Amino acid sequence: MTSLPRTLPERLQQHPRTSHIASAYGVCLKLEASLQVDTDNGKDVGRGMIYCRILGYLLHYVPGELGLRHLVSEIVSCDGDTSLLKLGQMYFNHYIRAFRARKGRTPSHSSHASRPSFDRLADMIKANLVKAPQSHADAKTNALIRDGFRCVVTGRYDRGSANANRELKDAVDSDPNARLDSTECAHIFAESTNSAIEPGSDKRNYAATMWAIMTCFGHAELPKELNGPKVHRLENVMTLCHDFHTLFDNLDVWFVPTNEKNKYKLGWAWASNSRDYPEHVIFKTSDETNLPVPSPNYLAIHAACAKVAHLSGAAQCIDKLYQDLDDSTTLDPNGASAEILEHALYQVMVS
Structure with missing residues (x-):
């Protein structure tokens, strides 16, 4: 996980809407600073820092002008830190996870045993x-x-x-x-992402949210x-x-x-x-x-x-969740396994 840079990249500093982008980025920097103070004081902020940095790094790397404008609008429209963190969580669950899912490839390796041979x-x-x-x-x-x-x-x-x-x-x-x-x-x-999904299923709803993000990004x-x-x-x-x-x-x-x-x-x-x-x-x-x-x-x-996932710490977080899921055999009755269970449910939806 890497702290957000203090300034926007040069290409955004020269952008026609740089003041709007800088305003949105300032919101992310302010939230990051607040979360850091809480962390330094021993408060558990959960995945809050990851969600915050997802938003900040998305401003750096979101592909396309429409995506940038939409993201800026979303961030500045948030009503307080809780709303911002929910927005970051949405991108964690429906953008980062969609690409960072543990794929069950079928079939993975080449198999030509049953295919005829050809000279030419x-x-x-x-x-x-x-x-x-x-x-x-x-x-x-x-x-x-x-x-x-x-x-x-x-x-x-x-x-x-x-x-x-x-x-x-x-x-x-x-x-x-x-x-x-x-x-x-x-x-x-x-x-x-979009293959063999039953209408009305959780998997269909998950995919719909992901495609909604892509649409808002201009795709x-x-x-x-x-x-x-x-x-x-x-x-x-x-x-x-x-x-x-x-x-x-x-x-x-x-x-x-x-x-x-x-x-x-x-x-x-x-x-x-x-x-x-x-x-x-x-x-x-x-x-x-x-x-x-x-x-x-x-x-x-x-x-x-990929860039946002690694810089924000989201990729490392998901890696740990996979490892914890692999290592666990039973769920903790006191609720300590809630994150692992949540991750397992998301993995079902994106795999």
Whole structure:
């Protein structure tokens, strides 16, 4: 957890509405100072500091002008500290948690045991490309084809695909620098976000709140774009090796756009995690119309969430809740397990 900077970033100091933004940020700084005094005096503020810093860091990183304006309006409209903390809690539960959920990936690793083998790569692509993907398996197949049967970050070839195609295997064998790995299909917005949710369920209500946040951030098109099986669209998926996929899902890494189209710099929560990976990643496709690359919009929303989650302490808080949930076998009768139970219920809704 990192204290809020005393000043706004330079880009916001030059913003046409800088006085309004500064006013909202001042509210967050004042609340942070008050919570710190309470903490120093031995008062338990619970997750209050995290909720406060979520709001402050969102002002720094919220993607898009509409999102910034909405957030400023929300903050300055709050009636006192309690209202502010409830607003921060809402973003903790319905924005940070939505991306930082412990994913139950199905299936995770490549599995080509039941698929026929092909000598020519073109024949395998023609036989397997899915025009309207309906499942995780369809999404993985399409992503592999677009990504050249390689992890988009490490460049390692998918082992299952190489085993199923002679031409691909020969290409790997002929390149002394080529490496094989088991790859996974990574969703930017999780599969569970909008897929197979029963009408009227708590999970439906949770998703509705998350999409309401996205709409207020200026992304009203997202619920329609990612509705049901559309969550498997190519713009929302990419081929990743297992370790990097885990880092991405945990918000430990994100993609920062550069001035070059489809080229990103990797951003890291912990510099030590970056040692085995390149500094930049370039998304490529042989057909921009039918095999589009991951959406810059989706990646920007994920990146903003990742930065806010780590700087505010929300990511570490959720990590501890997962650990406590794993370690607990029974609930404490005096109510000490309330946070763990709450976390377990949220995990059901976002998984």
